[in-house]
Amino acid sequence: MSAPALLCLGEPMLELNRAPAGADGRPAYLEGHGGDTSNAAICAARQGAPVGYLTAIGEDGPGQSFLDLWHAEGIDTAQVIRRAGAPTALYLVTHDAGGHAFAFYRQGSAASTYGPADVPAEAIRAARILHVSGISQAISTSACDAVFHAIDIACAAGVAVSYDTNFRPRLWPAARAAAVMHAAMARAEIALPSLEDARVLTGLERPEAIAEFYLRLGSGIVVVKLGAAGALLALADGTRALLPPHRVAAVDATGAGDAFAGAFLARHLAGDPPLAAARYANAAAALSTTGYGAVAPLPRPDAVRALLAAG
Numbered sequence: 001m002s003a004p005a006l007l008c009l010g011e012p013m014l015e016l017n018r019a020p021a022g023a024d025g026r027p028a029y030l031e032g033h034g035g036d037t038s039n040a041a042i043c044a045a046r047q048g049a050p051v052g053y054l055t056a057i058g059e060d061g062p063g064q065s066f067l068d069l070w071h072a073e074g075i076d077t078a079q080v081i082r083r084a085g086a087p088t089a090l091y092l093v094t095h096d097a098g099g100h101a102f103a104f105y106r107q108g109s110a111a112s113t114y115g116p117a118d119v120p121a122e123a124i125r126a127a128r129i130l131h132v133s134g135i136s137q138a139i140s141t142s143a144c145d146a147v148f149h150a151i152d153i154a155c156a157a158g159v160a161v162s163y164d165t166n167f168r169p170r171l172w173p174a175a176r177a178a179a180v181m182h183a184a185m186a187r188a189e190i191a192l193p194s195l196e197d198a199r200v201l202t203g204l205e206r207p208e209a210i211a212e213f214y215l216r217l218g219s220g221i222v223v224v225k226l227g228a229a230g231a232l233l234a235l236a237d238g239t240r241a242l243l244p245p246h247r248v249a250a251v252d253a254t255g256a257g258d259a260f261a262g263a264f265l266a267r268h269l270a271g272d273p274p275l276a277a278a279r280y281a282n283a284a285a286a287l288s289t290t291g292y293g294a295v296a297p298l299p300r301p302d303a304v305r306a307l308l309a310a311g
Contacts, residue, residue, distance in 0.1 A: 003126035004052030004076045005269050006044055009150055010037030010136040011111035011143075012055060013104070014062040017093040017254065017293045032293035033069050034091060035111075036133050036166045039255045043262025043284065043298045045073045049269050052076035052127070054150070056110040056118065062088035063110065069295070079120045083110035093254055093293075100254055104170065106139060115142035116149040124150055125157040129190070129265055133164040134181050134197070138171035144180060151187050162190040164261050165197040174200050182217060190268070191219035192261050195226050207232045208240070221274050223264065225257050225285070233278045241275055246286035246307055255294030260285035263304070283307045 012035035021027045038053065045051045053075055057063035059082050066088065070077050089106035106112065124130055130150055137144040154161050163185050167177055178201040185191055191214040193201070198210040207224045211234035214222045224232040230245040263284035267277035284304045291297030 002050060003123070004050045005128040006041070006049050006051045006131060006265055007054055007124060007127045007129070008037040008041040008044075008051065008131045009054040009147060010133055011035050011089060011106065011109065011139050012038040012057060012066045013089040013091050013106065014065070015091060015093065015294055017252070018095060019292055029092070030292055032295055033066060034255065034294040035089075036135050036164065036255075036258045037131060038066070039258035039294045039298070040131060040164070040262035040265070041075055042069075042073050042295055043259045043288070044266040045075050046298055046300055047263055047266035047284070047304075048301065049266035050076075052079060052123065054079050054120065054123070056081040056083040056086070056114045058082070058086050058088040058110045059084050060088055062090070079123050081110075081114070081118060083113055086110035086113055093252075095252065100252060109139070112140040112143055114140075114146050116146050119146050119150045119153065121153050124153045124159060127154075127159050128269060129160045129162055130154040131162040131164070131261065131265060132184070133166045134177060135166045135168060135171070137180055137184065138168060138177065147184065151184060155187055160189040161187055162192065162261070162265055163188040164257065165193040165201060166257070167197040167200060169200075177201065185214060185219060186217045188218070189220050190265070191217075191222045192257075192264070193222075193224055194257050195224055198224060208234075211240075223260070223278055223281075225260055227253070227256075231260070231278060231282050233275060235274055239275065241278070243278055243282045246283055248286045248290050248307075250286075250289035252292045252297075253289045254292075255298070256285045256288050258294065259288035259298055262298075279308065280304060
């Protein structure tokens with residue numbers, strides 16, 4: 001297998017997603033896989049990108065299930081560490097009229113033990129894009145340091161850095177999260193914040209102002225993900241484009257932002273201009289909401305292109 005062009009670093013988590021009650025009136029939990037950068041890696045791989053993953057997982061059943069999943073999706077796991085004595089993390093997803101809610105069980109997870117000494121410098125130097133997120137840095141001090149170390153390696157080697165905010169207030173206070181993420185974003189060529197996150201992290205309200213904020217930090221490509229309202233693309237050359245939402249039968253928005261990131265990076269690697277890559281990712285993210293769980297509904301290219309063709 002050739003060196004992955006896209007490397008994603010972060011924390012995979014076993015997912016238990018509550019589905020609607022069945023005929024007996026009892027709800028069921030569907031087992032799946034999650035973790036923001038893992039979701040993005042899988043989505044990118046399904047679009048045809050050569051992808052590798054960087055993390056530590058437990059020597060347990062959930063850890064093995066991730067290895068099986070990544071192998072099935074064609075993701076390079078050569079740099080994945082099996083950590084004895086530390087579990088693979090878990091989260092639950094429930095749904096109500098207000099959307100989806102998460103309960104996380106990640107304390108002491110194998111991924112949270114990941115540190116700078118675990119970062120594979122040569123693999124990063126051989127890549128074209130390193131993708132990380134706020135969660136990658138929030139789970140522990142060592143993981144935060146590992147991300148900064150990976151960014152240092154990538155920037156020194158001319159490898160582009162992609163950063164998705166994915167702010168989780170349960171993991172760290174907003175002020176600390178903002179300071180860390182802004183420091184990382186200042187070195188990222190591709191910024192992929194969500195509107196909800198960015199309003200907290202920047203204190204700004206309007207998507208256009210948020211995009212300008214990240215451009216001023218140093219990113220050349222900024223996509224503000226607007227959820228059900230679509231996305232806003234802003235480039236350092238002055239390009240601005242509002243991408244309207246696609247009408248789909250949405251049932252679960254879990255991982256939609258990760259789907260956007262993975263699809264965008266895959267098309268960027270394939271040579272698409274940023275606007276074309278963002279349009280493709282906007283459609284892929286919409287399709288990812290049409291099934292339950294973070295991974296199962298991640299679309300393939302034929303479905304994305306059909307939605308784009310339908311307008």
